[in-house]
Amino acid sequence: MSRRRGAAAGAGVSRSDDVATDAGSGADPVSRTLPPGAGAVLSVLSSTTIVVDPSDLVLSASPSASAYGLVRRNVLVHDEIKRLVREVREQRVIREETLRIGRGLSEPGDDGEPLVMVVRVAPLDEHHVVILIQDRTHEQRVEQVRRDFVANVGHELKTPVGGLSLLAEAVLDAKDDPAAVERFASRMQVESRRLGRLVTDIVDLTRLQAADSLHEPRRVDIATVVREAVDSTAVAAESRDIAIDTVVEPGLTTFGDEDLLVTAVRNLVSNAVNYSEPGTRVAVRAARRGETVEVVVADHGRGIPLAEQDRIFERFYRIDPARSRATGGTGLGLAIVKHVCSTHGGTVSVWSQEGKGATFTIRLPLHTGPDDDGGEVDPEDDGSAESADLGTISRAARNPPTDARGRPEIPSTTSDQGARTA
Template sequence: MMQGNPWPRVLSRLSALFLLAALVGWWAEALSEALLLAALTMLAWEGYNLYRFEAWLRKGRQLAPPAAHGLWRHLFDALYQRQQRQRQRRRNLQRLMARYRDSARAMPDALVVLSGDYRIDWWNPAAARLLGLRWPGDSHQRIANIYRHPDFVAFLSSRSPVTREVSLPSPLDSQVWLEIRLVPYGTDRYLLLARDVTHLHRLETMRRDFVGNVSHELRTPLTVIYGVAETLNEEMADDPEVGDMLRLLQEQSERMRRLVDDLLLLSRLETGATPSHPEWVDMPRLLEELVEDGKALSGSRHHRFELTCEPGLLLEGCESELRSAFSNLIFNAVKYTPGDGYIGVRWYADKAGAHLSVTDNGIGIPAAHIPRLTERFYRVDSARSKASGGTGLGLAIVKHVLNRHRAQLTVRSQPGQGSTFICTFPTALLRRAGTRTARPPAS
């Protein structure tokens, strides 16, 4: 057992040794020789203990320390106890790692431990089953060299792959769909998680096909109903009772036609495919047209519009999809802003990318509703939404269009103080007018 401070006892013993040597030397009239002999004796003893100490360290730290006295006993005991604590910590860490790996092996989802450059350090059995990883050939290989799906490679290459997940077919079976997420941990390390979502993918495909097919089948009869109601309304305008019913029929059939059109557009956007033929969209021109449409929609309510565009800033994408998304934002601002209210549209760029913001001083949105605004048919106020003639799909369309263009939607709003919707696009999709390739915008 390690004692307290050994130095008082050591010094007292050394003092007693040299005092005894001095007395003997004085008695024998050989003081210098006696003191020299005492010093040599002390050095020999210390050298012997130093040899035993080095031999103990060299031959094996697993052995108990040899018996010793004084300062050396203190050193042996202190080092031995420190070794025991280190061994105990190592055993605890090994047990913890074993439990971690056992729990990771038991997970039904694939788990892959990646280094900073996405090299594979370890994986569980589910990763071998879902991603086709094989030991030991795939160890320390780049994950993108094994799973070569273009969308997965693009997912890893993006600046912030941890902000979202991606759904892709398994490399072993194209009928099995995986939801893949990248989670950072530690210092420059990642966990790649892959979950089998085949059942959900099939249900989503069935739902999308059903909505698309039903909407397509409804489109023709609704067009016929609207046309007949319009014709009868013109012919029977003199009969107030019948005319009111025909106008109501015409309004409701037009509303249903808009709903069907939005459902068809949303069904097409939900396929997840990127725009097949991207083009450089002249955003200032497009926004000028949409603001004019917003003024026409405003009509007698006389909203004050303000459009600010950074000249020559183009965006790569599908113009028809972008037009649909941006028009929904501007038209929503018109619908939910009282007469003579302010609506500001701004297109600008900074180091984070390009931004389209639509700001109004309308009724605003309570904070509890903001996370659900992009859900299909979600309404903050059902009565007010129905009165405005909305379909409840506008912001869902905006979300899917932005996803297809690798963009994000940010909503800031307070009840009674208005709202701001900001669409942020990555720098890679930008180009200045007159240049051939994209380049980062000026801050």
């Protein structure tokens, strides 16, 4: 009997990737060792399932059990789960624990962190034990992000609020000194503007993350988006003697929310201005690439270290916190850019080397359908009149051409049709 049962179990495990769905079909000899009806029930469960016999041989296992590295051949190999099985056999109770489980050969997660699994073990009948496993790694990660966000918001709000409180006390103490009152009031304005920017960015980002889709999307003219984004940063650029060169291929449109797209491009241009050296240039280019619109913002700033580039789109992440606060940054600008692009079915990428500036590229789906007037956007208009100026844009996102000093080369703006210099 034990030899037949072992052979059956071995046969079942040799097909462990198929057992879960075939358990109730009668096609697999393993199903004959399970309690009546158990195979049919197990086959419809969304959880990872494992059934073991009194010898702890695996009779049935869903494909994910092997993928997670919990079952090898016909053996349950995870020590903590085996402990739970023993306790259930001895005590005839149902046990549930949350375990952190190392990844199996297929590494189903995104990184090297252990998987968070809710493991429930229960008697299936007098002889068999069933193990139900749910992967909660994603939910745990989302919850951790939420907690981090709340903590970061509290920390970021504490700084300007605390500053305003101290400055208000200073104003009261200096009420008989008009010059001191004026100085403290000026600083209060700075902190209040910073607080206002932070609250606005938090609200914008929260709204973007909560939205499954755009509200009343419309055809958006890319030239308008770029113009408004550049205009809003012109004063800051002029104060630092930074020229913004703009070239936009005519007739480019996408489908979405104009205000959100202006915010995304403005954030990139503002960052380029804030992190560029005085007297340099920032380039803003927009062009069609196949069925995609590319908006590229390049600067001659200090660049972004390679080790930091994977994190710059995280909320509240700052490479240089002191400089970011000095320039009025909230640490949310690039996170907002990322979410705006995602909401529009697009992407944002960065190329950068330390000392050679940074190039950010937004890619959005090209809109070639009827416009709001009932007209059509000409799909044949590829902006050929601008091709001489725009031919390097796609390369710029990956490996921009460099000048004699090895920094990204930003071509000067011409007066060609569709180009605008700010």
